[in-house]
Amino acid sequence: MAESVVSFVVGKLGDAFVKEVLHLYGVSDQVEKVRRELSWIQSFLKDADRKRIVDERQNQWVKEVRDLAYWIEDVIHTFLDAVPKHKPGKREAVKRLFTKTKTLPAVHRLGDEIKQIEARIQEINERRITYGITNLGDEDVGGEIIGQPVRSIVLPDVDEASIVGFGNHVNEVVGLLLDESTMRRSVISIVGTGGLGKATLAKKVYNSQAIQEQFKTRVWVVISQKFELIDIVRKIAEQLYMEPPKDLSGHQLTGLYQHLTKEKYLIVLDDVWTSDLWIQIGAIFPDKNNSSRILITTRNLNVAEEADPSSVPYKLPFLAFKESLELFMKKALPNQKADEQYPDDLYNLGKQFVKKCGGLPLALVVLSGLLSKKHATYVVWSRVMETMNWGVDGKQCIAIIGSSYEDLPFSLKSCFMYFATFPEDNEIGGDNLCRMWIAEGFIPQEENKTLEDTAENFLEELVQRSMVQVSKRNWDGSIVCCRIHDILHSLAIEKAKEDNFLTACSKIVEMQNWSQQTRRLAIHREIVMAKVTELLMSSATPNLRSLWFFEIDLMPKISQFVYLKVLHSNSWRQIDYEPEKFGRLNQLRYFRATFCVQSEDVCSFQKFLSGMRFLQTLNLNGSKIPCDLPDCVWHIKTLRHVILPPYLAGPPPSIHLINIQTLEGVRSRESWETTGVPKLPNLKCFHIQLCNIQEDTNITLLGTLEHLISLEIDERYVPFPIIDIREFPFYHRLQTLNLLLNDQKKIALEVGMLPIHLTWLKLYIFSQGDPMPVLEKLQNLRCLWLAGSGFQQMCCSSGGFVQLEELSLELKQVEEWEIEEGALPMLKQLFIFYCHLRRVPCGLQHLTLLQRLVWISWGPTISKTMENEIRSLCKHVPSIDIKPVESD
Numbered sequence: 001m002a003e004s005v006v007s008f009v010v011g012k013l014g015d016a017f018v019k020e021v022l023h024l025y026g027v028s029d030q031v032e033k034v035r036r037e038l039s040w041i042q043s044f045l046k047d048a049d050r051k052r053i054v055d056e057r058q059n060q061w062v063k064e065v066r067d068l069a070y071w072i073e074d075v076i077h078t079f080l081d082a083v084p085k086h087k088p089g090k091r092e093a094v095k096r097l098f099t100k101t102k103t104l105p106a107v108h109r110l111g112d113e114i115k116q117i118e119a120r121i122q123e124i125n126e127r128r129i130t131y132g133i134t135n136l137g138d139e140d141v142g143g144e145i146i147g148q149p150v151r152s153i154v155l156p157d158v159d160e161a162s163i164v165g166f167g168n169h170v171n172e173v174v175g176l177l178l179d180e181s182t183m184r185r186s187v188i189s190i191v192g193t194g195g196l197g198k199a200t201l202a203k204k205v206y207n208s209q210a211i212q213e214q215f216k217t218r219v220w221v222v223i224s225q226k227f228e229l230i231d232i233v234r235k236i237a238e239q240l241y242m243e244p245p246k247d248l249s250g251h252q253l254t255g256l257y258q259h260l261t262k263e264k265y266l267i268v269l270d271d272v273w274t275s276d277l278w279i280q281i282g283a284i285f286p287d288k289n290n291s292s293r294i295l296i297t298t299r300n301l302n303v304a305e306e307a308d309p310s311s312v313p314y315k316l317p318f319l320a321f322k323e324s325l326e327l328f329m330k331k332a333l334p335n336q337k338a339d340e341q342y343p344d345d346l347y348n349l350g351k352q353f354v355k356k357c358g359g360l361p362l363a364l365v366v367l368s369g370l371l372s373k374k375h376a377t378y379v380v381w382s383r384v385m386e387t388m389n390w391g392v393d394g395k396q397c398i399a400i401i402g403s404s405y406e407d408l409p410f411s412l413k414s415c416f417m418y419f420a421t422f423p424e425d426n427e428i429g430g431d432n433l434c435r436m437w438i439a440e441g442f443i444p445q446e447e448n449k450t451l452e453d454t455a456e457n458f459l460e461e462l463v464q465r466s467m468v469q470v471s472k473r474n475w476d477g478s479i480v481c482c483r484i485h486d487i488l489h490s491l492a493i494e495k496a497k498e499d500n501f502l503t504a505c506s507k508i509v510e511m512q513n514w515s516q517q518t519r520r521l522a523i524h525r526e527i528v529m530a531k532v533t534e535l536l537m538s539s540a541t542p543n544l545r546s547l548w549f550f551e552i553d554l555m556p557k558i559s560q561f562v563y564l565k566v567l568h569s570n571s572w573r574q575i576d577y578e579p580e581k582f583g584r585l586n587q588l589r590y591f592r593a594t595f596c597v598q599s600e601d602v603c604s605f606q607k608f609l610s611g612m613r614f615l616q617t618l619n620l621n622g623s624k625i626p627c628d629l630p631d632c633v634w635h636i637k638t639l640r641h642v643i644l645p646p647y648l649a650g651p652p653p654s655i656h657l658i659n660i661q662t663l664e665g666v667r668s669r670e671s672w673e674t675t676g677v678p679k680l681p682n683l684k685c686f687h688i689q690l691c692n693i694q695e696d697t698n699i700t701l702l703g704t705l706e707h708l709i710s711l712e713i714d715e716r717y718v719p720f721p722i723i724d725i726r727e728f729p730f731y732h733r734l735q736t737l738n739l740l741l742n743d744q745k746k747i748a749l750e751v752g753m754l755p756i757h758l759t760w761l762k763l764y765i766f767s768q769g770d771p772m773p774v775l776e777k778l779q780n781l782r783c784l785w786l787a788g789s790g791f792q793q794m795c796c797s798s799g800g801f802v803q804l805e806e807l808s809l810e811l812k813q814v815e816e817w818e819i820e821e822g823a824l825p826m827l828k829q830l831f832i833f834y835c836h837l838r839r840v841p842c843g844l845q846h847l848t849l850l851q852r853l854v855w856i857s858w859g860p861t862i863s864k865t866m867e868n869e870i871r872s873l874c875k876h877v878p879s880i881d882i883k884p885v886e887s888d
Helices: 002-013 016-024 028-051 056-082 093-130 167-177 198-206 209-214 229-239 250-260 276-284 301-307 321-332 344-357 361-372 378-387 396-407 410-421 430-440 451-464 486-498 508-513 529-537 599-610 631-635 695-702 864-873
Strands: 186-191 217-222 265-272 293-298 469-473 479-483 503-505 520-523 546-549 566-569 590-592 617-619 641-649 662-667 685-689 710-715 736-741 760-767 783-789 793-796 806-811 816-819 829-833 852-858 879-885
Touching: 002 028, 002 056, 016 028, 016 056, 028 056, 028 093, 056 093, 167 186, 167 198, 167 209, 167 293, 186 198, 186 301, 198 265, 198 293, 217 229, 229 250, 229 276, 250 276, 265 276, 276 301, 293 301, 321 344, 321 361, 344 361, 344 378, 344 396, 361 378, 361 396, 396 486, 410 430, 410 451, 410 486, 410 520, 430 451, 430 479, 430 566, 430 590, 430 617, 451 479, 486 503, 599 631, 864 879
Parallel strands: 186 293, 217 265, 265 293, 503 520, 520 546, 546 566, 566 590, 590 617, 617 641, 641 662, 662 685, 685 710, 710 736, 736 760, 760 783, 783 806, 793 816, 806 829, 829 852, 852 879
Antiparallel strands: 469 479
16 A cells, blocks of 8 residues: 555656746755655565565554655645746746745745655665565565556456356245245345355346246345435335435325335345344335235344244355355356366365355455466465465455455555445446546556556456456446445455555544544545534544545535545535635545536636646536636646536637546537637547537537547537538547437438447437438447437348347337347347337337336327237246326
């Protein structure tokens, strides 16, 4: 951990802007000497980490180095904040003298502090020699250089749901849920120790065809140790497509209760820790004697017995040795072909590893994930066997994942500890996580790669080591959402606390952990905001660099934290922007919040944004902002990702944003016609609304985007014809496209009009004919959302849409749809919204892989006869949801 802190400070001292300011005030030589000394210390730390030599002397020394790096960072930030960042004009002699006199105290103070830092560095180096910390030995571990940059090779995911040996358990739990001899609403509990695979088993049961056929109403809710009852109730309501209750009063819960009385339901409560939850929530689940079920996973047998004394808990056993070995070898040697025999020496060692894991699936996948990143040789595996901390007294899993953490390259340890920021069982967005890592300085610049590419590789590395689980991937394979097992989450919290990396608070008592040295602070929902404000106002954390608010609808005053680099609020409710709460946060690199800005605060809000000189990510999606961004924001050279509420004015004319990769929620400017379009040479994701300006101007803008892979164009408010994207240099790179057209523009799609490499397409068009003959030739398309009108019949022909997995239709004028046998062979999800189909689509039964069908229609457009026919043709589909909606 200390190495990443030192690395960041070394990089900061070498930053061109910082060096320029320090040179301006004549202190660059002194600071450069400190930077060189830190670089030597950094090299030592990398070497120590690679050789895995750890003892109490070294741990203490590393802590002192970390504190030194933090001190240097604070000193430089204080100095930069106290002096002007540019020279006064040559003619302003009086002003120049005044400025020099005014900044002299800051310069002298920096000089004095650098002398103290140099003395401290000398003391630290002497202590290292005195206590023999230099004698690290030459022995390497694992046969590889751990400290090298993470490899960018991405291996296939080992899906948690593919864990072997669960077949019989799935059948047994399904049998308990479908037991017709019990008509009452009963609670079935899966009980087992942490890491045993309870959630994996429950997922397999939940997604089994038998369960989906019998329970048309199904809800899955993840519970955590620190749960909020209102959050759980809201999650249930949302999955039932209901308005979430505002509180837990009786009249608010009546609708939910009545909804559950309509048909047989299955509610899964995953990872219940205490019986208190059932005591509080059990009453909202009605018992209509229709065989409704609650499925609970828990580590505590008392929870199961309290929830339903009449049901026998299903105690999940440890994985059998044969199944454990199969899982272990499959993960440890991912490149081994299924029909090839494992090398005898590795297979025999694998048996020894499996015995050490004691049948715990989590321990097996984490340990095999560790070995999968090493050379597959007997010498390397033997060395791991000899040096591994195996634990005692049933603590094998904790010991194994602890050793797997120690095996992480130094560059990944900070990234893993960052997961302690998030609440337990939280879904974490892959893009946001990578952008925060970059803002924190964890991601090194690698040759021919963007920081985002390297950050994504880091995340993939953690996934392949089974330290992180993928919840959802994009169609291009990138990680959309991820999560972390609660045992690994506890490890991240433990390591973060040991290294003074961050403090996460979800209860009042945890606030006592705040200290002068707290650098990162995460505040979760249970905290009383008044107490948070009190502690923050008392400046108990003056060195704060990162601050997160999770599910908190109020923002305390944070204006005193002028050195914040990361400020993140994930509340989807708009927070009132109050100028006195924010002040000057001009060191921000990452800023995400959902604001409601009042008209009287517009000037203050624009001034607040304009002070962010180093901003990399600005995410104001979902905000209500009655103004455009100030033009000076677009002059920030470090900008990489800007995500705005639709639609604020885009960059000013002729601005050159060389680093920006994401630009969403902007509209075109009329000034582009006369002064020139902005230059965005590395833009990859662009969402823009075209306004009533010359067609040539928009063509010029799009013609400069060579690296674009995602494009959204809203052309609904421009009079000129549709822009033909075949003219642009990004045509063959484009993977996702969202095209919204004016309802006066009827077009005829042509083959080649859309890029062949598209994987995701959303079209809002008014076509002159059936668009399917053109769209079905997009052989890489995985997801299609089609809306509009202009045609009444459409046909998907045999061999069309060869890879399409998800199809959404909102075509109000279409009356007939034919699906030929052999069309849509990979389709898994079909959504039909408000289509006025006169009959059931011909050939619907040919969609043999379909897993989910959702058909929402206006009341009179679908009859009971049609509904029965749909269900008859789609008996093979596990989930069918047909919902008539009354028109206004």
